[in-house]
Amino acid sequence: MLAALFRARVALGRAVRGHDLRMVPAAGAAWAVAAGVLGTGSRTGLAVSLAGLAVLLAALLRRHAALALVAAVVAGVAAGCAWRLALDEHGPVPALAADHAVASVEAQVRSDPRTFERAGRTGVVVGLRVERVTTRHGTVTTRALVTAFGDESAGGLTVGQRLTARVSLAPADRGPEVATARLLRLGPVRPPPWWWGGAQDVRDGVARAAAHGHPDGRALVPALVDGDERGLTDELREDFRRSGLTHLLAVSGTNLTIVLACLLALARVGGVSPRWTWAVGVAAVVGFVLLARAEPSVVRAAAMGLVGVAAAGLGSRGGTRALAWAVVVLLLVDPWLALRPGFVLSVSATAGILLLVPPFADALGRWMPRWAAVALAVPLAAQLACTPAVAVLSGEVSLVAVLANLLAAPAVAPATVLGLGAGLLALVPGPWAVLPGWLAGWCAHWIASVGRWSAGLPGASVEWGAPWWVLALLCAVLGVGLHRAARRPALAVGLCLGLVVVLVRPPQPGWPPRGWLMVACDVGQGDATVVDVGGAALVVDAGPDPTAVDACLDRLGVDRVAAVALTHAHADHVDGLGGVLEGRDAGPVLVGPGGGAPNRDGRTTQVAAGARLSVGGAQVEVLGPVGPGARVSDPSRDEQDGEGSAVNDASLVLRVHVRGVVLLLTGDVEPAGQDALLRAGADVSADVLKVPHHGSARQSRRFVEAVGARLATVSAGRDNSYGHPSAAALDLLRDVGTRTFRTDRDGDLAVVLRDGRLSVVTR
CATH class of the missing domain: 1.10.1240 (Methyltransferase, Methionine Synthase (B12-binding Domains); Chain A, domain 1)
Structure with a gap:
């Protein structure tokens, strides 16, 4: 390891040779001083500024130019910090906010309004620059930044507009904004200056032009061109985060x-x-x-x-x-x-490109075209430089980022240029913006497809819990190794193939993964779901084979089953019950109107819609069946209607609350039963959905949209004769923004909760 670090140091020295680094110490000192002063206060800033001036004077007397440059920069940045903090600490708006005063303000809008949901109501948050404040004690002039919260009436504000408002002030967290303001009454709004109005017209034109293209373009083109992220879904953001494409979703260099x-x-x-x-x-x-x-x-x-x-x-x-x-x-x-994290990432990426692209491009250029070498070197250099900072911010390291950026890069420039051109042409009467907007939308669709595909790879990212400096050292060593490998075509290609194998089928460090909440067992063409309820398991359905479900529970280390729920009486859900019960300390077996198990030893308990149960550390709501499905009197009489079934619609539908996450386990309920739940007013919203009936084509769009799950699991057998999961069901889930995982391809699926984030780990 020490030898590798020494080689990394030598290689870094070669990389920076020929670069003008005289300003780097000054920039690093300025950054450190700014971060330190902002965390301590204006008096510290004043003291550091005076100390910097003293060092500057001494350096000038001794004609030490390098030290004089650093001291001058430190003194200037410290003085700027002290001045900004003094305004925040002693200005009129912070004083009024400390008293939670109500005041009338004249302000200018400085950021686009953003909507949010809270307690079932829609609110708006917008940044303001307050210029005049009037209270019963008089009027004062200021230039304070505040964050204002209002109702939907504030959603139509645009940057540059001037307004008057009655507000209730409150203190803000430490930052450039000195207070928060609740908009009590919004007064007259004056139009913005022509330059802001023109920029808004172009932004509106970009959005209108993008609407002519692929649906992905409606959200992504405005984000690429002008940073308008309002159309982006949480699912697309998560996919881009996992794939290392987040920088495309906001304005960047x-x-x-x-x-x-x-x-x-x-x-x-x-x-x-x-x-x-x-x-x-x-x-x-x-x-x-x-x-x-x-x-x-x-x-x-x-x-x-x-x-x-x-x-x-x-x-x-x-x-x-x-x-x-x-x-x-x-x-x-x-x-x-x-x-700001974004500043760290921007500087890191730019520095990585400046320092590392030339040596990487030269090494790759020995055996591939120069343009291809540069195209590969840029994302590789940026990723190596940004990885430690990204790991600190997200707790993960993306393994697919270089590949994803390489695949997305050819479409980024066309989408940006065509989108901007369409926005400008939209200002001219006529259909001139339609074609470039359509083309930009399809370029954006390619970028979104790359993000979704790469994020869905099992090895797209790995957790990182060690200190950031350890990862920085590893990246330095890795950079040296990759630079040497880049000179040898066979070794470089071999490493790329190895990375593909790791991404598609990553090695598992152990099973079950840390922080697992739920596991969809791979039991073939059937259902068996295990929920961790704290020291025990809730098992919902048992699959068709006792051996398969028993093996899944053994892999999870489950020796105590708090309860078993059998959603309905079909063999692919109940025949494996013996594999769950035998050899384990097991609680009651819960069944619904659709049956599921004989009442052996008084173990079976029937439940119905409306029941609420505590199972270990989980709370279970029985939502269904409701309607006709709840009145099945003879489960053995399976009246088929195509692929439908009365017994399927009699499935228990369970909403499980565990560790702050909501799981919706649906058995084989079909569209009639799904829509009956919605008509009954059941709250079916959930974070994770067990897709009904193994992902058959019989799904209610209204139901899937009402669930709004971030993740979904499909339990189906390999090469099953039913064609499960169907393309129609998978397309529906993708349309509503739900990421879907399948046992027929991925084996056991573990839904994992770590640091407040949900993900799926496959076995």
Whole structure:
């Protein structure tokens, strides 16, 4: 390990050789000072600023230029932090917020409204810059940032508008916003200045044009072009997080670099002289900031995009110097960036690209075309640089990020440029925006498909619980190894094939996985679901074979069964009951109107809709059957209607609450029974859905939409003659944003809860 670290240090030295690193110490010191001062207060900032000035004076007297540069930057950033904190600590708005005062304010909207749900009601949160505050004691002028909460009437506000409002103020958490404000009454709203109004027209045009393309484009194209994330679903965000594509869902330096490259190319084609191309670039940056809103993330993205342009024009040496200066300037403008995760990721990714792409591209370029080598080196370098920070933020390390970014990259630039072009053409009367909007939507569909596919791979990500610096050292060693492997085609291809094997069928460190809540057992064409209820298990259905379910419970280490629920009397759900009960301490067997087991030793208990049970640490609601299914008198009389069955609709439907997660276990209930539950007013919403009837085509869209599950499991046998799960059911689940996992392909499926996040681990 020590030898590997030494080789990594040598290789890093070679990578940075030729780069202008004189500003790096100053940028690092500025970042550390900003983070420290913001956490301690304005007095600390003032003291650090004075100390920096003293060091600066001493360095100038001794003609120590490097130390003087660091001291000057530290003094400036510390003074900026102290000034910002003093305004927050002693301004009029924080004082009023501390008293929970009610006041009238004149303010400017500084961020787009976002809607949220709370206690069944829709609310709106919007950022304001308060310019005047009026109370019964008088009127004061200020420029305080506040976060305002209101009802749906605030949803139509746009950036740049000026408004008057009656608000109730309250203290805010430490940050650039000095208070929160509840909008009691919204007064007159004045239109925004022309530059903000024009930017809003373009944003609206992008959204209208994207509506002509694929449904994925309606959500993703506005996010790619101008950072409008309102159409994104939680499921798409989660898929992009697992696949390492999250940076595409928000404005980043990549967006600006793409737009700048296109504009500068058009300027050269149009005959613009080189001395005026800088004006085109500056105009593009200003337009980008207006379009994507002048929020901290956008300002940061603009700076990183300019660093990329500097690197393209001045070489990696100039790019490294530009990155360090960008960090310093951004911290002077907004010191709170020092504590923002996005700032860490942007700087890390940009630094990784500047330092690591050239050596990786040179190594790969020995045996592949230069364009392909660069295309592969960019996501590889960015991922290596960002992995430690991502692991700290998410607790996971993506193994598929490089592959996903490589597959998505060809569509990112076309989607961005076509979407922006469509937004501009939408300002002109006529159908000019339809074609570019349609093309941008299909490019976005490719990106979304890559995200979903890569996130669905069993080995897409792994947990990381060790300190970040351990991962940083491992990434350094890995970078050296990958650089050496990149020179040898056979070794590089072999490593790629090995990674594919790990992604598709990852090795299991043990079973069951830590934090498991529920396991869908692979028992062939049948159902057997196990829920961890704390020291025991709730088993719902037992599959067709005692041996298969017994083996699944043994793998989970289950020796005590708190209760068994048999949803209905079909053999693929009940014939394995002996494998559950024998050799284990078992509680009652619960059945519904659809039957399920003979009453042996008084063990069987019948339950009906409306029953509420405590099973270990879980709370179980019996939602169904209701309607005609609840009145099945002879389960042996199975009246078939195509693939339907009266007994299927008599299945017990259980809603299980365990460790803050809701599971909906549905037996084989079919559309008639599913819709009956909705008509009865049952709350079927859940985090995890056991898909009814092994994923047959007979599913109610209204029911699946009402469940709204993030994850779904399908229990079906390999190569079964029924065609389960059906393509129609899988398409329906995908349409409503539910990620689906299948026992016929993946084996046992464990739903895992770790750090508040749900995921599925396969065996």
